[in-house]
Amino acid sequence: MSARSLVSITDLDRDEILGIFHLADAFKEVAERPIPKVPALRGKTVATMFFEASTRTRLSFETAAKRLSADVMSFSASTSSLEKGESLRDTIETIDAMGVDAMVVRHKSSGVPAQVRAWTKASVINGGDGQHEHPTQALLDCYTIREALAARAGDEEGPEDLRGLRIGIVGDVRHSRVARSDVLAMTTLGAEVVLVGPRTLLPPSLDGWPVKATVDLDSVLGDLDVVYLLRIQRERADSALLPSLDEYHWRWGLTRQRAARLSDRTLVMHPGPMNRGVEIAPEAADLPSSLITRQVKNGVLIRMAVLFHLLGAPAPGLIDVPDVPDVPDVPDVPDVPDVPDVPEGAELPESDGQLARGALHA
């Protein structure tokens, strides 16, 4: 069994998520220094292995690793021996044999990072897999919301988690790994989540998922503390899931008219890259309460925190970790059960014990 990994948000419990936020707070100060670099992970090697295109996630992870003084190896599927027909497993085992401490894996198929974890001794971090999960995106989203609430609280201490917030996730929830991870993270932190989108792009069943869903954006927009817009992939309009991008824009987009009706306390978020004129009007992303550039900035901090959490901590069994002081009881956060069915063609990793909550402590 390999080292501590982050494949799914369910690998972390509430306290671990808040611990990562605490680390990110510390790295925020590091990022503002004249020399924004600390020697914390000197001698560790992080391999970014992107089998699917990405700019921001990959650069964000590489920046984070370098700010912690780790060495970075970069792998792109298009220029690799995969082109010569090498199997995924052989590729992973080759890189593992070179001795890396962490692999950041992105792949178009769901479940690849969970599978990779069985093939390597390194920590595996999911950089986005198919329609399954994108855990670091969800962590940075929740961190960004918490930071915005703290800024609003001024001198008073901001909220510890997201309890009491109503968050609307709008768009192609059905195919979105970001939405899946966000739902898990936000509800673990106590928020109430409502999914909004055309029937064809909502999950076919919410059975066991602690969220609500609606097709009518205007019926919930006024009650939302956070509007989280997902990217609409243009090919969805060609695959008969959407009538047209224009129709999507006026029914589910944050149009100029809807943006004007938003209270100035409503936070607007988007994981990027944005399709202006589809899910968001050109000017809405520049609203004062839009957190979109903060999300990118915080992405580096959260990925530093995740890398440090996984690589900087003592190896299991090396020392006795002192007991962590008791944390006050939290009102029941509903257990997040299995994810609903995903349309055919996508595979989910089996949710066996290895993915269960708390597996990091093993």
Added chain:
Amino acid sequence: MDADEVSRALKRIAHEVIERNHGLDGVVVVGLQTGGVPLAERLARILKDIEGVEVPLGTLDVAFYRDDIGLRPVLPEEVTSVPVDLAGNTVILVDDVLFTGRTVRAALDALGNYGRAKAVQLAVMVDRGHRELPIRPDYVGKNLPTRRDEVVDVTDDGVSLGELVADRAGR
């Protein structure tokens, strides 16, 4: 050491700082998180009482500079805030207890990121011995011979010596 003795030691250290540096020109006081911070604040207040000059005051958390990352849980405790560029200034690094010297080694690395200080001087309330690195303090409140497994605690009420408790192991 009781509270009065700690106060007297701080006053003496303040006078020594002024004497050694011929005043407070270019002097910056930096407290190490967490025990050194209240002492650094008190030292800065005393310096102001004596010379009428407000010296810049900073705090430093060295969690990410430690050499035992991966050997024990490392968590940043508090904020780091260094208010001025250290280039050309003299830093008075303040901590409560000087033990192995490893925290100070990490602090020297961390300070380097804020500019090339003209000099760094180390002030500690208690020097308890057992150094593992070639580091010595410039200003000492009290030299306190200890056993390795004892715990030294500096609070507003003074300095106390206790037995090792489980959760302080490795400190």
